[in-house]
Amino acid sequence: MRRTDLGGANCPIARSLDEIGDWWTLMIVRDAFRGARRFSEFQRGLGLAKNILSVRLRKMLDDGILELVPAAGGGAHREYQLTDKGLRLRVILVAIRQWGEDHLFEAGEPMMVMVGKEDGQPIGRLRLTSKDGRSIDPWDIDVKDGVRGTEDVG
Amino acid sequence: MRRTDLGGANCPIARSLDEIGDWWTLMIVRDAFRGARRFSEFQRGLGLAKNILSVRLRKMLDDGILELVPAAGGGAHREYQLTDKGLRLRVILVAIRQWGEDHLFEAGEPMMVMVGKEDGQPIGRLRLTSKDGRSIDPWDIDVKDGVRGTEDVG
DNA sequence: CCGTATCCATTCCGATACTG
DNA sequence: CAGTATCGGAATGGATACGG
DSSP, rough: OOOOOOTTTTHHHHHHHHHHHHHHHHHHHHHHHOOOOOOHHHHHTTOHHHHHHHHHHHOOOOOOOSEEEEESOOOEEEEEEOOOHTTTTTTHHHHHHHHHHHHOOTTOEEEEEETTTOOOOOOOOOOOOOOTOOOOOSSSSSEEEEEOOOGGGG | TTTTTTTSSHHHHHHHHHHSSSSHHHHHHHHHHOOOSSHHHHHHHHEEEEEEEEHHHHHHHHHHHHEEOTTSSSOOSSEEEEEEHHHHHHHHHHHHHHHHHSSSOOTTTTTEEEETTTSSBBOOOOOOBTTTSOOOOTEEEEEEEEEOOOGGOH
């Protein structure tokens, strides 16, 4: 996404979109969460050309979303694995998923669902909250200049 | 996004990405949340060519993300307004924003922040939860076949 | 099996000019 | 102001062939 290059902007949305605001990247992350670890797994799961997958995977390695690690089973090859930064994309995928479930499917239509490993139940809905945990409606939010405070991390 | 057209897939992520998985669309939504309502406002805010903006806005109208309404001030023209479906994209923007804040900014670097209209405080972090409200880690989630149950709405 | 290199078609974007 | 029409250049995507 080059456009007029907003990558250096001080808007976290613009900067994020420059890195992951691309169809394939998020689909690769989706498959990684599903357990895909090898080149061929991503390729079969997504049905994209190898050259494209190659470029995307390398960029995601460069961006620190994926990393290459020795094969889990002890094979000679290496496998792709989500970094912590990549794992944190799960929230975005869930948000996208829940929006799609609400607005892009008919009732009764089959779909893939996310369930907690522990209870096997569909995960809860994401909620916008104020600092003290109360729910906020989508329109009760403003945007203003600020600074990343270290105390906000975590 | 044409690719191999996953739009009809039963994966909500793929289907969502087919509709909003595009750089400009989410940036337009971002500006709409910031208060942009007119063609020229979007154009100035995003710095994109008019022909592109024109196509994007029309598609978003078709998709029911935006709608045209009589000018708020009583002017002769009409203005773009987020539909309910569009307003629900706020959660996705917040998820994208928080990820970017965490991984794409240095401490102390200036950035735009979202604050609750009511208390003026930065909004809380999105949390993945199980059905009963307990927090879930990003890796403690599985994906399986399912159906959109009407009882899950809301 | 894991990629890279090449080629071609399509799409996307920006600039500009133009209409109502 | 709010778009539409056109054009050329750049990037993207798919297919295929090739190399480690």
